[in-house]
Amino acid sequence: MKTRRIADLAVLSVVLSIALVAAARAEEKAVPGWDPALFREASTIKVMTTEPDVGEHWSNLWVVVIDGQPYVRLGDRAYGRIQRNTTSPYVKLKVADQEFDKVKLEEMPDMKEKVATAMADKYWMDILIRHESHPMVARLVPQTPAPETSSH
Known part of the structure; x- marks a missing residue:
């Protein structure tokens, strides 16, 4: 059971990291003309x-x-x-x-x-x-x- 929680936490950490990076990139692209x-x-x-x-x-x-x-x-x-x-x-x-x-x-x-x-x-x-x-x-x-x- 403990292994399952650790695995779930690891997956959640990866998903949150990807979401944060995507949000940061989206914010940068939201600036008109920034290329x-x-x-x-x-x-x-x-x-x-x-x-x-x-x-x-x-x-x-x-x-x-x-x-x-x-x-x-x-x-x-x-x-x-x-x-x-x-x-x-x-x-x-x-x-x-x-x-x-x-x-x-x-x-x-x-x-x-x-x-x-x-x-x-x-x-x-x-x-x-x-x-x-x-x-x-x-x-x-x-x-x-x-x-x-x-x-x-």
Whole structure:
């Protein structure tokens, strides 16, 4: 009987995990215009941070796509801007002709090697850049806009 409960619990855990992943992916796809192909084809993207004494600043970043998810690797200056960003954890992002007002930079230190390899494959200049400091690797996660409410 105890073995049966453990097996049922294991099956339930797997089903819930799949459901959570599917829900997260569905939420990302619900953002109009968000498409991994945009990032795969882009040479660079722009992220806007806002600093107290500086105001708005657009930084150009390299971007790679791994398993359908866009990732960036930040150097010291870009990382400093992210640390001082008053809209943290969100930035505004431009890629190709698309603009996204609320994108979360989700720090992913466990992806450092995969992102470095993907950067080297995509960008020939990475032969020099890879030796610089990169204190942050992040996945770009779009936030769905809040539904508009009627004032009636």
